[in-house]
Amino acid sequence: MIKNNAGIQQFLDAAHEETDKSGKQCDLITFNEFWDEKYGAAEMSFDRRAFLNDVGSIQSVNQITYYQELTSYKKGIAPVVFFFKRIIRKINAFLFLPLVAAQNTFNLSVSSFAGHVRNYINREENTRNIFLKREKELEDRIALQDAQIRELQRTVNELRDAVDTLTGGNGR
Numbered sequence: 412m413i414k415n416n417a418g419i420q421q422f423l424d425a426a427h428e429e430t431d432k433s434g435k436q437c438d439l440i441t442f443n444e445f446w447d448e449k450y451g452a453a454e455m456s457f458d459r460r461a462f463l464n465d466v467g468s469i470q471s472v473n474q475i476t477y478y479q480e481l482t483s484y485k486k487g488i489a490p491v492v493f494f495f496k497r498i499i500r501k502i503n504a505f506l507f508l509p510l511v512a513a514q515n516t517f518n519l520s521v522s523s524f525a526g527h528v529r530n531y532i533n534r535e536e537n538t539r540n541i542f543l544k545r546e547k548e549l550e551d552r553i554a555l556q557d558a559q560i561r562e563l564q565r566t567v568n569e570l571r572d573a574v575d576t577l578t579g580g581n582g583r
Contacts (some may be wrong), residue, residue, distance in 0.1 A: 462529070
């Protein structure tokens, strides 16, 4: 589907004009608004597992080969078909070999980039997990210290009460 499809936009514009003439309200969105809403990058959620699978796929099959195995479905004339296919492949090699090499270079750079992004995401995930673990440890430590503070306050209050009873209420 093409984002700037003129036919759809013309239809929506005609619908807007028709509703304007009739005096009714038209709540149709524009084609661009529809496209951005349906396919906008801001609306897409990130699926880490799918991303890692895609990176693995990219890295496993990032190179293409020009010399594929020649096949023929004609049993009787297969040697002749292979001969002509080899000739055609050799004639076109000067044209396609540089394209295949350029495509392989591009594929390798995309694969490398995807690997770096994967490593970055994994590192950030590990850092996040370390911070979450540290945060949990600190929360537990704070809770323990709060319990100790309450216990010490209770002990201080008991000691004050004991001092007050021993001094006859004049301890403070």
